[in-house]
């Protein structure tokens with residue numbers, strides 16, 4: 001009997017159907033960020049990152065320009081199981097002869113068309129999009145949509161509107177809805193004199209951006225944050241601000257695992273939002289001491305998030321995206337490790353006897369609930385995982401490919 005067949009029997013003894021789990025998993029799209037390949041620099045002029053986020057490390061091989069980034073994405077995606085969406089930022093516009101002439105407030109779909117071609121050629125199932133409100137000269141005093149300077153605020157409102165138009169085209173071209181996630185770094189390092197004013201301006205800006213967009217192809221999310229580097233005392237787009245804004249405006253919230261106080265967890269926020277929203281968006285990252293955006297590994301919190309998605313029948317409601325950037329290790333390896341960790345966590349969650357566990361909770365049998373939870377931690381997840389990989393022509397022994405790519409391509413840059 002194969003290891004998978006044995007595992008299948010072991011899970012079946014607890015009423016868990018491994019085939020059903022594998023079938024569900026292979027249809028859950030993961031939105032993979034393009035920005036792990038080049039340390040969130042983009043193509044439109046920035047030479048360093050700003051906005052309170054930081055990539056640390058100087059590992060050789062950072063992708064420069066569309067050709068290199070596309071090659072790296074192609075390599076990384078080939079090692080990632082499951083259906084993948086490509087998550088782009090506006091700063092990855094391919095401007096061609098418009099370079100230096102067209103700014104972010106006037107980007108159009110044509111600047112992203114090569115990405116659509118690339119996505120289609122490589123079996124990518126959709127494209128998500130992010131306006132880039134950082135690393136740009138129009139960020140005045142670290143502010144964008146909340147700026148008191150009308151010229152600055154209007155520039156960024158126009159960037160938001162342009163992004164929604166681009167997203168509609170991306171969605172239509174790919175035949176899948178495009179999630180547009182709005183994150184701004186706006187805030188203050190030290191104690192503000194006015195906390196409401198910037199939020200009133202952000203609200204006005206969002207209203208202007210969202211006044212008119214294509215709901216058929218675009219889903220809009222807002223991503224809150226508790227602090228950034230150099231933005232420690234106050235962020236305009238706080239959790240309360242955006243949750244209320246999203247609820248009133250019929251858009252959705254995006255929860256980034258690194259954007260809360262250290263003892264708060266996104267796994268608890270997902271079901272809180274599912275009680276009120278049809279859709280919830282995620283940035284799965286790994287905060288170590290701060291919003292450090294470490295590569296996602298198979299840790300308890302990622303498993304817990306996936307359990308909430310699976311046991312609440314929310315596989316079609318929670319849009320999973322990745323958001324980590326590590327420049328201290330082989331970037332392809334980092335990319336793949338993070339994606340596989342989320343896939344593994346989903347599989348772990350899909351292989352739990354949720355109905356039985358809920359019944360134990362409801363009958364207050366907490367001792368047995370703990371026992372079963374612990375028991376499943378040593379069930380043969382790895383054997384089912386290997387079966388999942390092999391059905392897609394992949395194995396767990398992939399790191400040599402990342403190393404070979406480093407030797408042949410990355411180290412020569």
Ligand code: RNT
Nearest residue numbers: 035040053130183256323
């Ligand atoms: C920053 C946010 C945001 C960015 C990306 C690049 O703290 O997490 O989502 O990481 O948009």
Ligand code: ZN
Nearest residue numbers: 223256283323
């Ligand atoms: Zn994020």
